[in-house]
Amino acid sequence: MTMRVDLPEEALAGVLAKAFGNRSFLIGLIITLLVVAIALVSFVWTPYDVTRLVIADKTQAPSWAHWFGTDHFGRDILSMIMVGARNSIAVALVAVGIGMGIGVPLGAFAAARGGIVDEALMRLNDLVFAFPALLSAIMITAIFGPGAVNAIIAIGIFNIPVFARVARAGALAIWPREFILAARAAGKGMTQITVEHILPNIATLLLVQGTIQFALGILAETGLSYVGLGAQPPMPSWGRMLFDAQTRMVTAPWMAIFPGMAIVVTVLGLNLLGDGIADILDPKSRRRR
């Protein structure tokens, strides 16, 4: 079975104590859970129906009836932000999944094999890095047309080399360790060592990078839907809401202010969470971008 270094109970208690003493972890966790909760609640309840257009209520300033005001179709901004959270979370989550699912095996493989395989994979990484997420999104859109799925693919592709690099760097640091030598002496193969010893030991690195990429994914998704390459109307998305707000900055600034603040708070929460996890699990680890 997986031989990970089991934490004694006191050590686990220590980590937990540290976690609850870490301000950025706590604030980040609370914000993240709140955003996820809001997205989940939006499935069963929103203050107003976001699919119904009430032209009589269009571009109303924030009030008790509409906390964040209404948009140019009379839709409640708060309700749209709640529903939009789903889209952002889903896109970023799947994109991180793609990045991890493909990038981590690649990086681990490169570290394990070394030599030409390593070199080739890293050059492939350079190639993907040369295409900023927006550019690959533009190309993918040019082929398949705009949509949330294509946004996911574009952001996911951009995540692959990020995770490959982190996994490779982490694995390279583990391979020379003595317990790996022991495992090799015990007759374990490359794959077995990677799965049983390397991956558990770089899991925290990947977790931290995962939260960072999650936050970046949300930013990228809003950017793509802002320029019309992401989620298509009528599906509410934060980026799209900002696009709609742009031409109405003078008459209805709240249409821009609140969705933007939703993005900032969400990304801030995730970044704080990532920082916190990094601090708790390894005080020496730095954030890599």
Place this chain on the structure above:
Amino acid sequence: MTAYLLKRLIIAALTLVLASMVVFAVMEILPGDPARLMLGLNASAEQVELLRDQMGLNAPLAVRYLHWAAGLLSLDFGRSYTYSVPVIDLVRERIVVSLPLALIALALSTVIAIPVGVFSASRQGRAGDTLAMGAAQLGVAVPNFWFALMLIYLFAVWLHLVPAGGFPGWSAGIWTALKSLLLPAVALALPQAAILGRVARSALIEVLNEDYIRTARAKGLPYRAVLWRHALRNAMIPVLTILGLQFAFLLAGTIIIENVFYLPGLGRLIFQAITQRDLIVVESIVMLLVAAVILINLVVDFSYAIVDPRLRAIPGKVRSGFPSGIAPKQILRAVQRFRETRNRSRGRQ
């Protein structure tokens, strides 16, 4: 060092070739016949076939790729379907907006981030540091296009200090033109400066804990000199890496920001081209931006060698990327000590 530079150069060239193949492949699998597109639906099959021949579309794949790639090298990107002018003319018109914007933003972000990073690192844990890093944490979370909207609201709609968008052209006078690039540049730069400031701070703090910093202090150098000369220089590697990565983000960012401010740059062009399905323009701009990213990363790799003497001192297996694959710690420390003694013996403070 020559070996190192040569290797980076070859890698960059290889990446560029591979990237051009990817872009070409994308162009190939796209539906639609450019000849048919240019002639319209009423053209006969013979006419289309004739034009295909003239455009070289009937040649084998490899020949067409080589032809296209050779064109790129001589800045001949082909003709735009919708504008019926060479793509390079369109690009030339637009790049005088996009490139200055990205460069101003890059400069602005560096000028803000480095002093903030130094300030924070030298006051680690104190109120000033906490405040600056809190602001940076917030800045990292702000999407630049939303920040741009807020800037427009504040400075253009409320205070009427700068135009809300549009670009008068450089012929309207440098100051007038710069004024309309100011808000976009700030919108691009501040979120990036937040990231860079954080990186600069953590890199500096790491360096400040090194033995040779203590040595420098012990030999009587003032803190300021140690901070700016010894520490900052050694902290530059991660900062440069991030700076290089940021240029890619900035280029992508210009595409979005230009749409916020209605700037007639490459970003506007690429979106117009997408809606008009003017694919040759899309492909050309993508290729151009990708080439720019590769080039700037090459420049970063080269500047490592200037900033970090270890790359000059030790031939062979020293890699540009941090943190993996660096030379054995002992060698690095030895080189470091050697440098310290040498500097001292030369009487350089």
